[in-house]
Amino acid sequence: MIGGDELIGECQFDIGHLMDDAVKTDKVRSMNYDYFSKYFKQALLQKQSQYSELANEIEFESDEANEELFWLPLRRFNKEAE
Numbered sequence: 001m002i003g004g005d006e007l008i009g010e011c012q013f014d015i016g017h018l019m020d021d022a023v024k025t026d027k028v029r030s031m032n033y034d035y036f037s038k039y040f041k042q043a044l045l046q047k048q049s050q051y052s053e054l055a056n057e058i059e060f061e062s063d064e065a066n067e068e069l070f071w072l073p074l075r076r077f078n079k080e081a082e
């Protein structure tokens with residue numbers, strides 16, 4: 001997220017599983033609630049990477065199967081802490 005000319009926060013999101021599924025099935029994929037809740041969330045948790053904890057923090061606008069709007073948590077960017 002950028003405010004004015006300053007970086008306010010950031011979030012890195014691993015979409016590797018989504019890309020792998022698209023390549024393997026040769027179909028267009030989108031991150032909707034159904035795909036996320038039935039497969040993608042569990043795949044992120046099992047990967048046990050720096051992105052795993054993010055899986056529990058993603059919030060969709062609704063829990064309808066085809067909902068594609070979701071929120072990612074931002075981590076505050078603090079230059080002074082580096």
